Amino acid sequence: MTPKKHARSESQTQDDYINVDDALKHPSPKRAKQIDEDTPYENLCELIDETREKDSKVRNVLHWFRSKDIRQEDNKGLHAAAQKAKEGNANLITMYLFSPRDMEWHGTSPARSDFILESLRILKGQLEEKNIPLAIVVSEERGTKTQKVMDFVKEHNVSHIYANMEYEVDELRRDVSVAKHVQKEKDLAFEVLHDQTVVIPGTLTTGNGGPMKVFTPYHKAWLAETKSEPSLLDTVPAPEGNDKSAAETFKALFDTKVPELPESKQYSSKEERDRLRKLWPPGNEAGMNRLQHFLDKKVAGYMTHRSEPARDPSSRLSPYFASGIISVRDVLARTKQHNNGKHFDAGDRGIDSWVREIVFREFYRQTLVITPHTSMNLPQNLKFDFVQWEEDPEGWKKWCEGQTGVPWIDAGMRQLNTEAYMHNRLRMNTSSYLRANLLIDYRMGERFFAERLIDWDLSNNTQ
Numbered sequence: 001m002t003p004k005k006h007a008r009s010e011s012q013t014q015d016d017y018i019n020v021d022d023a024l025k026h027p028s029p030k031r032a033k034q035i036d037e038d039t040p041y042e043n044l045c046e047l048i049d050e051t052r053e054k055d056s057k058v059r060n061v062l063h064w065f066r067s068k069d070i071r072q073e074d075n076k077g078l079h080a081a082a083q084k085a086k087e088g089n090a091n092l093i094t095m096y097l098f099s100p101r102d103m104e105w106h107g108t109s110p111a112r113s114d115f116i117l118e119s120l121r122i123l124k125g126q127l128e129e130k131n132i133p134l135a136i137v138v139s140e141e142r143g144t145k146t147q148k149v150m151d152f153v154k155e156h157n158v159s160h161i162y163a164n165m166e167y168e169v170d171e172l173r174r175d176v177s178v179a180k181h182v183q184k185e186k187d188l189a190f191e192v193l194h195d196q197t198v199v200i201p202g203t204l205t206t207g208n209g210g211p212m213k214v215f216t217p218y219h220k221a222w223l224a225e226t227k228s229e230p231s232l233l234d235t236v237p238a239p240e241g242n243d244k245s246a247a248e249t250f251k252a253l254f255d256t257k258v259p260e261l262p263e264s265k266q267y268s269s270k271e272e273r274d275r276l277r278k279l280w281p282p283g284n285e286a287g288m289n290r291l292q293h294f295l296d297k298k299v300a301g302y303m304t305h306r307s308e309p310a311r312d313p314s315s316r317l318s319p320y321f322a323s324g325i326i327s328v329r330d331v332l333a334r335t336k337q338h339n340n341g342k343h344f345d346a347g348d349r350g351i352d353s354w355v356r357e358i359v360f361r362e363f364y365r366q367t368l369v370i371t372p373h374t375s376m377n378l379p380q381n382l383k384f385d386f387v388q389w390e391e392d393p394e395g396w397k398k399w400c401e402g403q404t405g406v407p408w409i410d411a412g413m414r415q416l417n418t419e420a421y422m423h424n425r426l427r428m429n430t431s432s433y434l435r436a437n438l439l440i441d442y443r444m445g446e447r448f449f450a451e452r453l454i455d456w457d458l459s460n461n462t463q
Helices: 029-037 040-051 076-087 100-106 110-128 142-155 169-183 215-228 270-279 284-297 299-305 318-322 328-338 349-370 382-386 393-401 407-419 424-437 442-450 458-462
Strands: 060-065 092-098 134-138 158-164 189-193
Touching: 029 382, 040 169, 040 189, 060 076, 060 142, 076 092, 076 158, 076 189, 092 142, 100 142, 100 169, 110 134, 110 270, 110 318, 134 142, 142 158, 142 169, 158 169, 169 189, 215 349, 284 318, 284 328, 299 349, 328 349, 349 458, 393 407, 393 424, 393 442, 407 424, 424 442, 442 458
Parallel strands: 060 092, 060 158, 092 134, 158 189
Antiparallel strands: none
16 A cells, blocks of 8 residues: 655755655656765765764763664664763763654554564663663654754753664765754764674775675675674673663653554554564564574574575574664674684584675675665666566555465465565565566565565665
8 A cells, every 4th residue: 555645854855756756756867876976875974074073071962762773782872872971970861763754754564663662662661770761752744853853952951962873865864964953063063883784884895995796705805804803793881871860850851752653553453463572572682582592493504494484494583683673793792602702604504604694784784875776766777777567456466465376475475464574585586576577666565575574674675
């Protein structure tokens, strides 16, 4: 079903999009090339070089949580904010910007929306035990996000803002907008750190100095880099907490509530909600318990059976990675420990094979910062934007419902519709069938996946 349309954020322009009233809206190839030549990522990095260096007197220090770092454990931005607050004998406060219309815009599934909000409830409780408030700031309109952040900062006498980098175009543009506002303030600093990956996207390069664009050499370089620089896997502690007086000082922030699911993101039934919550329990502890189960029970056979969906060989950690509920460094450090301290390409072959899939996750983020148009409903190779796709409502309906008559494809789609999840091999096969056999626009399938998957990750699912 086509989602409701909402106004674009202040960082978007009419020129950015064609077919604006279409759920499959995207820039023209000409505009996409312009974006690739002057990327939002590069723009943000240049601005942050200025805003982080401000010599602001430490007052209250803010960590701004995003939908990809919902944890206190090994959170680089949160740790940096806590350290700054400690150095200045100041209070640490935190914030989550809730934008229901962003959820509509990006087609976030009910399962993923609920998973994020329930994990936020857990995180809020953990921080409150340390006298650290997690304020929920609601931006009803997409275009008001920057102003909401700046109003919060001024109202609560914040001197330093910390956050973790998100690599999608919309989120980068949001941060560019905030950084430009911070530039105008004399006593306010803004720092954005890299937390989603072990190796910063764009830093693994070819012999010619350009960023690597092919996975196999990237994988080899990643293994070499993490072997020569083991500190890349170092983790940081959770924040120590504020003085007890913070509970009264920031009472209004402590009193903010994690919102309920928006009307458009409700489950179809209480049975579905309860079933999926049991299948995907929220929070860091649940994620790390799942990791330990995988290492103890599954990883040894992963290389042999990873492409056999019926065996359920996967770790099922993808929702926890996608929302930053677990840290990739923490996961890899524990995996290395399970491998008796050996590097990932030595020792257990199952570990070698599984970690390779995690490296794919890092590679896709590198690809995204190099060619940002891939997060804007366009193919990586822009010449394929001119493909004339079939209009086949009947074929589309059968694909969505798992009724094509092709057992392998139907099994994958039924798993998606039942579990809000699909094995990776089936994702590739079902999407290929839609595009290559039914000749239906792959973007329709991409949107369908986004609206149903609990682990939807634009970098992983669009490259």
